[in-house]
Amino acid sequence: MEIQKTQRLGSLDVLRGFDLFCLVFFQPVFRALARAVDLPFTNWLATKFQHVQWEGFVFWDIIMPLFMFMAGASMPFAFAKYLNSGGKARLYRRIIKRVLLLWLFGMICQGNLLALDPGRIFFYSNTLQAIAMGYLISAVLLMHFKLKGQIIIASGLLLAYWAALSFIKIGGFGGGDFTPDHNLAEYFDRIVLRRFRDGSTITAAGIDFGKYRYTWIISSLNFGVTVMSGVFAGHIMKSNLPKISKLRWLAVGGVLMVAAGQLWGLQMPIIKKIWTSSMTLYSSGICFLLMALFYYLIDYKDYGKYFNWLKIYGMNSILAYMLYEIIDFSSISKSLLHGTEHFLGNYYIAVIKLANVSIIFFILWVMYKKKKFMKV
Template sequence: MENKRLDSLDILRGFDLFLLVTFHPVAMALIRAVDHPLGNLAGTQLRHAEWEGFVTWDLIMPLFMFMAGVAIPFSFSRFPGQPGTGVYRRIFKRVFLLFLLGMFCADNLLSLNTDKISFYSNTLQAIAVGYLIASLLVLHFGLRGQIAGFFLLLATYWALMKFVSAGGFGGGDYSPDHNLAEYVDRAVLGRFRDKAILENGVLNFGSYRYTWIVSSLNFGATTLSGVFAGQILKGSHAPTRKTGLLIVTGIAMILAGLAWSLEMPVIKKIWTSSMTLFSSGICFLLMAAFYYFIDCQKHGRRLAWLTIYGKNSIVAYMLYQIVSFSCITDSFLHGLNPIMGKYYVVLMKAGNAFLLFGILWLLYREKKFLKV
C-alpha cells in the first residue's frame, strides 16, 4: 500500500479526543444535573472501573497508545534499510517531548513547586514509553521477532506480578494495596510519585493506585498491537481482506484476554496483561470498522470534522488538561445562571468544549499542526 495518510486513522484519533475533551465533560455534567437512575447507570460507563473489570471509559487511553502504534509502520517507511542516527534521533526526541509535555499536563512544571513534582504519571508519558519500546522492536526485528517481543512483554509482566514478592507485596496478589507494581512505583518514584505527600518524614501515598513502571511493559505491548494493525493496513492485501484480518485478530485478542482473566484479572489501573489483550482486541475492531467505512466505502465525509481533533490530538489533549476555559465561558454566560439553575454547569461545559474546538478549527484552517 502506498504511504498515504489513512483518513480512518485521523478520524478514529479525532473520535477518541472528541470523547475525552467534549462528549465526556458535557455528558457527565448532564447526567449529574438530571440525576435519573437510567442516566446514572449510563454514567458508570463514563467512569473508570474502580479496580477489576472494564468499562467503556477504560478504552480511551489504550486507544491512544494503539493508534500511536498504527502510525509507526507508515512513518518508519521513510527510513529504508538499516536504521541510522536520523531515526534514533527522531525516536528519542519524540519520547523526550512527550515526557516533558506530560509533566506540563500533570501540572508539575506549571505549579513551580518542587514539592509537587511527580515524574511519571500521565497518559502522554505512557505513550512515550510504549512508543519507545515498540519502535526499537520494529527497527531491529522482523514480524516474527515483533510478535515474540509482544508475548514476551505480556509474559514478563505476568511472571513478575505472579512470582516476585517484596515487602508484603506481590506473589500473585492483584489487590490495590499489595500488588508488585504498586510496590515498585512506591520504591522507585517515592516522593516523586503522583499524589505522594511527605508528612513528618513519612511518605503518604493516599488512595492513588495507578502504576507506571512495571506497567510500562504492557504499555509497550499495547503500542505494539497497534503496530501489527498498521502493518496489516500498509500491506498489499485487498481492502476487504485487511478488514477481515483486523476483525479476526481483534476477536482472537478479546477471547485471549478473557481467558487469561480467569487467572490474572482485567485491571486497567495496573495495566494487566489480560487487560492489554482485551483492550487491544477492541481497538482492532474499532480500527476495522473505521477503515472499512471510511477508507474502503468512502463514507467518511460526515465524520471528516473529527480530523480537526485528530490532526492536532496533542494540542487538544494539552488544552483540555492545562487551560481553564470556564472563566471565559462564565464571563459571557453568567447572566443565565439564575435561569438555568443546576443545568448551568452543562451550558458551561458545552461552552468550554466550543472554545476548545474553535481553537483547534483555527489551527486546522491555517494548517498548523503540532508534531513531536
C-alpha cells in the same frame, strides 16, 4: 538523502479524532448533563464514562489504550520513509526528540510542572508519558526486528509482566496478589519513584503514598505491548492485501484478543490501573475492532466525508489533550454566560462545560483550516 512521502490513511486520523472527541468534548458535557437530568438511565449511562475503581472494564477505560494504540498504528507508515531510505540515524533523532517532548508535556499536564513547586512535581504519572515509553519500546522493535521477531518479543513482554506479578513476591507485595495495596507493580512504583510518585506527600513519619494506585514503572512493559498492538494493526493496513482481507484480519484478531483477555482475566484480573496483561490483551482487541470499524467506514466504504470533522481532533491530538488538561476556559465561559444561571438552573454547569470544550474545538478548527498541526 531523499525521504519518501508518508502514506496516510484517513481512518487513522478519524479514529484518533474519535478518541480525543470523547475525551475533550463528549464525556465532560455528557456527565454534567446526566447530573442535571438525574434520571435512572442517564445516571447508569454516566457510569460508563468514568473509570472503574479497580477490577473490570467499561467504555471509558478504552480511551487511554486507544490513544496509545493509535500512536502505534501510525508508526509503520511514519517509519517507512526513513527505513526505506536508510535514514536510521535521522529516525533515532526523531524518536529521542518525541520521547523527551511527550515526557515533558506529560509533566506539564499532570506532573504539576507549571506549579513551580518542587513538592508537587511528579515524575511519571501521565498518559503522554505512557505513550512515550510504549513508543520507545515499539520504535526499537520496529527498527531492528522483522514482524516475527516483533510478535515474539511483544508476547514475551506480555508474559514477563504476567509472570512477575503472579509469581514474584517481595515482602507483602506480589506473589499473585492483585489488590490495590499489595501488587508487585505498586511496590516498584513506591521504591523507584518514592516522593516523586503522583499522590505522595512527605510527612513526619516518611512518605505517605495516599490512595493513588496507578502504576507506571514495570507497567511500562505492557505499555510497550499496547503500542505494539497498534503497530501490528498498522502492518495489516499497510500491507498489499485486498481491503476486505485487511478487514478480516483486524476483525478476527480483535475478537480473538478480546476472548483471550477475558479468559486470562479468570487468573489475572482485568485491571487498567496496573495495566495487567489480561487488560492489555482485552483492550487491544477492542482497539482492533474499532480500527476495523473505522477502516471499513473510511477506507473501504469511502464514507470519510461524514467523519472528516473528527480530523480536527485527530490531526492535532496532542494539542487537544494538552488544551483540555492544562487550560481552564471556564472564566471565559462564565463571563460570556454571566446572569444565565438563574434561568438554566441545574443545567448551568452542563452549559458551561459545553462552552469550555467548544472553545477548544474552535481553536483546533482554526488550526485545522490553516493547516497548522502540533508535531511531536
